[in-house]
Amino acid sequence: MKLYEKTAHELHDMLVAKKISAVELTNNLLARIDEKESDIGAYLEITRENALATAEKVDAKIARGEEIAPLEGIPCAIKDNICTKGVKTTCASKILENFVPPYDATVMEKLNAQNLVMLGKANLDEFAMGGSTENSAYHPTKNPWDINRVPGGSSGGSAAAVASGEAIFALGSDTGGSIRQPASFCGVVGLKPTYGRVSRYGLVAFASSLDQIGPITRDVRDCAMVLNAICGNDKMDSTSTAAPVPDFTESLVTYVKNLKIGLPKEYFVSGMDKEIEDAVIEATDVFEKLGAKIVEISLPHTEYAIATYYLIAPAEAATNLERYDGVSYGARVDGVDVVDMMTNTRTEKFGEEVKRRIMIGNYALSAGYYDAYYLKALKVRTLIQNDFTEAFKNVDLVLTGEMVNDPLKMYLQDICTVPTNLAGLPGISIPCGFTREYLPIGVQLIGKPLDEATILRAAYTYEQNQNSGNKIAQ
């Protein structure tokens, strides 16, 4: 049986009904990995023994007649910038080649409490910097729908694993679109929660004011289930919000009557692919038929979002990556004195893209340029956030396209995803069909702060009312 094609909630029901065992399920996924991994390259490391040992624990629990949690025994992939105690966490960088975290990220603690069956650590662009997963220091990941294409990034390993049946769900991280864009390229669901919803403790920092961990899944129900498992205030992350966390599965109702959906005119930029534009229009038609109201809105500072992001993200990255100095962990390359050792270590072990961003960041933060670049970007960030605040006075959510998987238009991708991070808003990418070349297309729903519930409800309604085709690439 092709268990690897099923969703987490279907498999949970099968486990509870004792139609399958957790070990059988894990073996099914491991066999799929053996079959596909040489083509796809979704993983940096496969944790076979750990996965089977946990699956055995789950089976023992079921045999004792105990209740199991929704994700218990469901095999998944974890992006390799999330710290896993005792399991190498490399960030796809040579500088962390041998780093074995002595602690678990908070999301891992939460998931391990549900007997998480982690199949392995998923590939990414080095330190999550990039949008194609070609930028891994180890190997690129391929798009399961067409292995001559990229899977998007930086959570490309996570999205490709879910799309190819090499994992049932995955965790990714999103700083400027790194969950939603690969989800869109791979035809799966990806959600970036509101900034602060999910603890960043143990997520290797890229840009701390933008980073969020989130789920990549086959359907919206799974997405809500994973979100339930990872959200919540955490004493180890003082930027995590104390706002109450609802049960997100309660949002899974097909009801969008009178829901006001805003279409920002600035996102229909020139150069946007006609097929994407058509897909967005089709999606809005589905919503309209179900009673939602489509309203054109304006987010006037959209055109400045990428420039703002190109300053803020590298500035924060340059600061965060100062810790890789060859002293307390990570690689070390010797030198004549301590500064020489640090310089040699960083020069040899960081990849080109990472070094480029460190240079940009330190330039923007350096004396004489701080006000002109970094401070300016922080002020424009306020304007971008204000745009959304204004828009949300009139609409319940915002709908945008996701860009097509075209190497020449990759830079345009960011315009759809980056503003959401700058404003700290939740965003979900859901599949809405395929191009003529049979590449997945995604549509994005952006919600008010802490209102994941509404975008999940809309996404669920949409999913239940259209057929976007296959969920798994063969």
Place this chain on the structure above:
Amino acid sequence: MKVTEQDIKTVASLSRLKIRPEESARVIEQLDEILTYVDILKSIDTEKISPTTYALPMQNVFREDVVKPSLDRDLALSNAPLKEDGYFKVPRVLEE
């Protein structure tokens, strides 16, 4: 060109990165390209706008000042490239 050879030297030194002489021109070009692009921000009047560092309103987060268990020393040292007697070991910092 906005970026000078000297800028690159300063920033590389701040970044603890070595830029080989033959790479310098390419690095200048890359940095210049970004800085030219982000110049569009200059067209916006932000005189009266306050900066946003975090998207959600956050106050100081306090906790009781009490000692709690933390990472065991051996574990904290487990990833050290070089260690000795419970310390991280680094090359000479001061001249003899």
